[in-house]
Amino acid sequence: MKTLILGNVYGSQQSTGGFYENYPGFPDGIQGIELSERMLEQAQKFGAEYQAEVAEKAVHLGDIFRVKTENWEYECKSLILVTGASHRKLGVPGETEFTTRGVSYCVHCDGALFRKKNVAVIGYGNGAARAVLYLSNICNRVHLITSRDKLVAEAVYLQRIKDLSNFVATFGAEVTAIKGDETVGSVEFLVANTPRSVKVDGVFVEMGMKPNTELAQSLGLELTQGGFIRVNRLNQETSMPGVFAAGDVTGGRMQVATAVGSGASAAISALQYLVK
Template sequence: MTEEPNNDTSAACKAPGAQEKAIDVAVIGAGPAGLTAGLYAARAGLEAVVFERIAPGGQLAQTEHMENYPGFPDGTNGFELAFSMKQQADRFGVRNVGEEVLSVDFTQNPKVLKTAFNEYRANSVIIATGARPRKLGLELEEELQGRGVSYCATCDGNFFRDKTVMVVGGGNTAAGDAIYLSRICKKVYLVHRRDKLRATAIYHKRLEDLPNLEFVWNAVPRKLVADEGALAGVRVEML
């Protein structure tokens, strides 16, 4: 028995023979950026095919609740918003291929996209593979995502208003998130494995002047503590 790819595209965009028609626009990634790219291309009258190895939505689909997306006064569920984006793209004729793109040959014209199942040709390729958060790799981290563990301060910071929070890291992102959270949270701990930040120097003075921020130098988080399915604390080890 052979495994069948999960897709709804036609054989006309595959690349075994040069006589077959190429896709107008191939979009790699079905997060908000990829779905938007596909939507705009389809509305412009182009054949748009979106490739996604898992499910549409990207990181958005893994977000339990969003309060900062325009048009939703009471917030919205990330998965539902991602599904709505896909439905809108579908309505304009965007086709979805449930295959992971393993490589793209940009030297050929049309370009050649290879998946585990097929080869596809496309006149244009848009790469919208998004980003992945750098996780701590701790036990319970996945279970507590959206329940106290977050990877976006500006997205989820309001959930922690007037609470005590911890930011792990010493780069520009960690510094910027700590500054942002200090405006809305009661207390911010900035935990870094070294004795100085890697962040740009301009951040250092701003962080030091924050009355509700405390540096925890030469330390790494080792355990997430949960209570009734939510994050209750973090145990750190001093190096």
């Protein structure tokens, strides 16, 4: 089949996720960017074409789908949506203003900019735990600010965090603002309605992910209550014949191994759809 891959592989979670230690076949781990480049190289070796363009809209026209990008329009007989997920924002004053000036959503991309400085990680779960562990190796002090009453994450992360000497945590905190001058200077928050503030040079937001469903919505696909693309888990079919979806945009266990598995299943289903 003639296959076109649209999107920017370097902008994916997979590429920006840092070092992957749990993807099968790499016992010593692998950097996300290298994994993405290898996957792309393998797909291209078998004839897939790649265009680093963002698909802005997709429409269903009889037997075909038309996909519009910023530069071009493509037509195809079947579509596989693997648009992943994006970082959830905090939604407080200062967050947007200081993005790229101290506020970041990617420790592996920006952590090194805060060498020997003080940083805050705002969020919860495995994302926050991993961010704390990564930054504690680089920064002077890492302050976790979380709305939860404890950090819930994989046991191995919690064990490693317990041994850190440059880590502090504030639980039950509601962040109200990120302040600064040219760059980030502090985080303001409430604990039991008492205003508090911590001086930091950088803020890493780890509030989880939201699925990128704009294309799915432009096609009118059914979504789940959580906002993910609804699929039949047996074959990755969406609510529209000829359109399949896989990976994080469909929810479930959001991992590279599961994204690859569901992607393979979607590709086989698309093939069967096209040859029937």
